[in-house]
Amino acid sequence: MGLIDVRPIEGCGKLRRWYRATISVPLPVLNVNVYLADGDPPLLVDCATMAEECRDGLLAAFDAAGVRPERLVITHFHPDHAGLAGWLEGLGLSVAASAGTVELMEYYSRGRDSFEQTIRTFHSKHGTPERAVDEICNVSDWSDLVSFPRHPIVLEPEGGVAAGLVLVDAPGHCYGGACLWDKAEGVFLANDQVLGGITPHIGYEEHWAPKADPLREYKRFLSKLRGFSFDQILPGHGEELAQWEDEVQRIEVHHSLRERSLLSLAGDDVVTAYEIARRIFPDADSGLQLRLAVTEAMAHLQYLVSEGLMERREEGGMFVYKANAGISALERDLASCQVARGNN
Numbered sequence: 001m002g003l004i005d006v007r008p009i010e011g012c013g014k015l016r017r018w019y020r021a022t023i024s025v026p027l028p029v030l031n032v033n034v035y036l037a038d039g040d041p042p043l044l045v046d047c048a049t050m051a052e053e054c055r056d057g058l059l060a061a062f063d064a065a066g067v068r069p070e071r072l073v074i075t076h077f078h079p080d081h082a083g084l085a086g087w088l089e090g091l092g093l094s095v096a097a098s099a100g101t102v103e104l105m106e107y108y109s110r111g112r113d114s115f116e117q118t119i120r121t122f123h124s125k126h127g128t129p130e131r132a133v134d135e136i137c138n139v140s141d142w143s144d145l146v147s148f149p150r151h152p153i154v155l156e157p158e159g160g161v162a163a164g165l166v167l168v169d170a171p172g173h174c175y176g177g178a179c180l181w182d183k184a185e186g187v188f189l190a191n192d193q194v195l196g197g198i199t200p201h202i203g204y205e206e207h208w209a210p211k212a213d214p215l216r217e218y219k220r221f222l223s224k225l226r227g228f229s230f231d232q233i234l235p236g237h238g239e240e241l242a243q244w245e246d247e248v249q250r251i252e253v254h255h256s257l258r259e260r261s262l263l264s265l266a267g268d269d270v271v272t273a274y275e276i277a278r279r280i281f282p283d284a285d286s287g288l289q290l291r292l293a294v295t296e297a298m299a300h301l302q303y304l305v306s307e308g309l310m311e312r313r314e315e316g317g318m319f320v321y322k323a324n325a326g327i328s329a330l331e332r333d334l335a336s337c338q339v340a341r342g343n344n
């Protein structure tokens with residue numbers, strides 16, 4: 001495999017031409033979109049995973065598009081988007097990302113000892129059984145999937161990347177995540193914040209502060225997006241979204257329904273995040289799927305607690321949650337929503 005497809009983005013060419021290259025990755029997601037732009041400087045946005053097929057795929061994409069990128073911009077630090085950063089730096093590209101992404105890269109680059117205890121403590125305190133915590137620690141070690149850059153450049157929040165191209169703070173899917181808005185060409189590079197037909201994973205990451213509320217920030221990001229004017233969204237996976245407002249609405253409805261479903265699955269029980277995750281995602285019983293399930297359940301629990309619909313307390317060294325009598329209020333809010341269920 002390697003390069004699956006490369007093609008120009010329609011309607012571009014005032015200041016630069018954008019190309020989408022789809023590269024296969026050795027991960028459950030199977031492939032990722034990276035974007036190339038000619039212009040000054042020539043750019044690569046995201047870079048797939050540290051694997052031979054991805055290295056070959058990227059080089060083939062440069063040839064096919066006729067673009068020799070001088071700068072790599074990383075939208076968010078996940079191994080399907082940032083894995084080859086160090087390798088590309090070695091080829092002479094400068095590597096740039098938001099302050100949060102650079103912080104996360106440095107955190108993971110210090111090796112497993114630096115993050116394992118944080119992950120272990122988090123999942124243990126949220127009720128995950130010991131054996132499953134071991135599996136989660138194993139899948140959290142990305143040292144085989146990422147080559148870390150030595151000298152990443154921090155891009156200013158909401159700052160310019162090139163003429164007519166700005167960085168947009170994009171919380172929700174990943175700590176430090178950013179999108180790129182090419183005002184000159186009318187396109188928005190959305191990383192995994194908005195995807196066609198899929199609901200992006202919004203998780204509460206293990207290293208976050210206790211009051212972090214990624215789902216609230218993500219909802220704020222979606223409503224901010226509605227105020228922007230652009231022709232299409234270029235996502236980190238799948239096809240361009242011409243009807244992007246419909247996708248945004250679908251995702252918003254999905255989250256509201258997920259909150260209602262979580263409250264109903266909790267019922268009158270006192271539950272841990274792990275127990276709720278297993279009720280929402282009964283098939284996610286180990287490894288990466290379980291980590292994603294627990295962190296997503298946590299994002300919803302944090303949101304519901306901050307909305308006053310659930311309570312959180314510590315009991316015997318573990319965090320537990322219980323629904324308040326607020327379900328009817330949430331259901332009232334949802335009464336006008338049409339069901340257009342997304343998957344995860």
Ligand SMILES: [Zn+2]
Pocket residue numbers: 029032078080081192236237
């Ligand atoms: Zn991705």
